[in-house]
Amino acid sequence: MHFEARIPLILELGFREDGIDALKSYVDLLWKSNEELNLISRKMTFNELIDNHIIDGLLPLKMFPKEVTNVADFGSGGGIPGVVYAIHFSKIAFTLFEKSAKKREFLEGCHAIASNLKIQGEIPPHLTDYDLVTARAFKPLDVILDISRNYYKQGGHYFLLKGRREKIDEEIELSKKKFKDLKIAIHPLKSPILEVERHLVTNL
Numbered sequence: 425m426h427f428e429a430r431i432p433l434i435l436e437l438g439f440r441e442d443g444i445d446a447l448k449s450y451v452d453l454l455w456k457s458n459e460e461l462n463l464i465s466r467k468m469t470f471n472e473l474i475d476n477h478i479i480d481g482l483l484p485l486k487m488f489p490k491e492v493t494n495v496a497d498f499g500s501g502g503g504i505p506g507v508v509y510a511i512h513f514s515k516i517a518f519t520l521f522e523k524s525a526k527k528r529e530f531l532e533g534c535h536a537i538a539s540n541l542k543i544q545g546e547i548p549p550h551l552t553d554y555d556l557v558t559a560r561a562f563k564p565l566d567v568i569l570d571i572s573r574n575y576y577k578q579g580g581h582y583f584l585l586k587g588r589r590e591k592i593d594e595e596i597e598l599s600k601k602k603f604k605d606l607k608i609a610i611h612p613l614k615s616p617i618l619e620v621e622r623h624l625v626t627n628l
Contacts, residue, residue: 426470426471426474427448427451427474428540430478431444433479433616433617434447434478434479434482437479437482437483437485437486438486438512438614439482439484439485439512439556440484440512443511443512443514445479446537446538447508447511447512447531449537450503450507450508450511450534450537450624451473451474451478451539453533453534453537454473454502454503455470455473455528457495457502457530458473458502459531459578460597461500461527461539462528463490463501463503463527463530464477464501464502467475470471471481472498474515474516474619475617475618477502477504477616478504479485479502479535479616479618480558480560480581480585480615480618480620481504481505481508482505482508482586483584483613483615483622483624484611484613484624485509485512485584487611487624487626488513488583489555489556489581489583490508491517491555492513492516492555492556493517493555494516494519494553494554494555494556495516495517495518495519495554495555495556495557495558495565496519496547496551496554496557496572497509497511497518497519497520497521497558497559497563498521498547498557498558498559498562498563498568498571498572499521499522499559499561500520500521500522500543500556501522501524501527501561501562502530503520503530503531503534504560505533505558505585506518506520506531506535506537506558506607507520507537507541509537509558510540510541511537511538512541514538514540515527515540516540517540517542518538518540518541518542519541519542519543519544519554520541520543521542521545521547522543522544522545522547523543523545523546524526525545528543530580531538531543537557538570540584545614545624547571547572549573550574550575551572551574551575551580554575554580555581556580556581556582556583557572557575557580557581557582557583557584558582558583558584559582559584559585560584560585561585561587562584563584564595564597564598565584565595565596565598565599566595566599566602566603567606568582568584569599569602569603569606570602573579574605580623581626581627582584582626583626584624584625584626585622585624585625586622586623586624587620587621587622587623588621588623589610589612589621589623592610592618592623592625596608606627607627608625608626608627609625609626609627610623610624610625611623611624611625
């Protein structure tokens with residue numbers, strides 16, 4: 425019942441009401457597959473999956489930039505935020521980059537839930553035709569910028585879900601040594617149910 429109990433909150437965070445059934449299908453698939461693939465953590469309870477991951481990924485949803493048509497999600501893993509955002513933004517194309525073959529197989533299975541998904545392996549050195557890069561709990565900021573250096577130099581935009589401010593500040597300082605013109609905005613995010621430190625990092 426926990427998913428159903430969280431529906432009002434999910435809607436309050438901005439998720440579209442007619443996407444709830446698809447989101448529930450994704451959550452059920454993720455929970456079932458996690459037992460075998462360890463996509464999140466085998467020690468996690470179903471309630472923790474909802475609160476620690478689904479809700480967490482939705483915290484910055486209302487800040488998602490408009491006029492975006494093609495998104496690259498780095499290190500997609502179990503599909504948060506990539507699959508969740510693809511369900512909500514059904515008219516936006518999402519390419520999920522995940523190097524693990526087993527996790528890619530799981531993500532391919534999510535295509536039945538969100539047809540606007542495309543799954544790929546390694547992140548290519550040249551990202552073309554993308555309006556935005558998203559990532560959650562993937563790599564430090566300087567590594568993300570290094571991986572997508574050409575995209576960044578061409579004015580690419582980032583929407584990165586991060587944790588503690590102290591850690592973010594360290595990542596920014598390191599990034600500034602590599603990218604002299606770095607302009608980053610840090611947006612505090614408040615979880616309505618957990619006492620956790622969360623931030624959205626953008627260069628928009």
